[in-house]
Amino acid sequence: MLQRISFPVTVDENKLYYQIGIRSHSKGIFYKEAEIGRQIGNKRIFWIEPNCLILNIVFAWEQAVAKTSEKEVGMVASHRFPMYKVLNNSLDYIVDFFKTEKGKQLLQMASPGGAGRNKTLNQDFFLNSKIYLPSLNEQLKTSELIELIEDRIETQIKIINDYKLLKKYITKSFIKQKGTSYLLSEIAELGRGRVISSAEISKQKSPIYPVYSSQTSNNGVMGYLDNYDYEGEYITWTTDGANAGTVYYRNGKFNCTNVCGILKIKNGYDAYYISNILNCYTKKYVSTNLANPKLMNNVMANIKINLPSIERQKYLA
DSSP states (O other), rough: OOOOOOOOOOOTTEEEEBEEEEEEOOOOOEOOOOHHHHHHOOOOOEEESSOOOEEOOTTTTGEEEEEOOOTTTEEEETTTTTTTEEEEEEEHHHHTTTTHHHHHHHHHSOOOSSSGGGOOOOOOHTTTTTOOOOHHHHHHHHHHHHHHHHHHHHHHHHHHHHHHHHHHHHHHHHOOOHHHHHHHHHHEEEEEOOOHHHHHHHHHHSOEEEEEEEEEEGEEEEEESSSOOOEEEEEEEEBSSSTTOOEEEEEEEEBBBBBBEEEETTTTOOHHHHHHHHHGGGGGGGBOOOSSSSSOOHHTTOOOOOOOOOOOOHHOO
């Protein structure tokens, strides 16, 4: 099914060579900075052949697998990047297979040893491994569908990023709105969450209410509890750590850890609008001269923001 191909480069010490690499987790090929031949020295390099399966033997166990294309013609790779022609089967389907959990398991079985650079792909084991494939026609149909889905995902990601950029510009315009200046302590009640350990989270029976922490990944969710401490519209912010000053709008039933500050906005003001305003302000109030950056409640309480009428707030929000 796979045929190893190899086109060695006779290195000219005065010529520029563009090398490729492969990202782990099926993230594709990337291009390295050009090197002149004398910098490459005695390292063995090979011309990239288009329309091949290519692997990084050092990180194959992490799904460092990709497909070469016409874009890489004229580029080179070291001996750590073997290339294979796919025979009588669909190249796209084979590449997609190695992106799956079963494909990952096969690559890991073919990469014995400890962590990191000791888990080098055993190419003989890899080539002698068996996989079960549908007919070529079914492979082509499946790969075509996957490509269509990936294109749609890429388009949606671009649309989302465009909207995020638009939101950023709109939010910055909030600062320029005419209105009245308020200290946060005048328009909100400030609080802080409680200590919630991972042990407490692990003991829950029917956890459905989120626990927000200082992290910014996963919208700040660190886990779930059976019950909740807060209900309704709130603003939270990260008080400690690298993400100190990051602000979120919350609405619903939830919990907060002790590294989350909490704002309960008083009637007559729009919490969502204010959360966006604060995200433009808070970072400059974070104490960064400490080993652990902080934005504490007393500092937050004295941040002054300018607010238009409640009608204007709701319109812009």
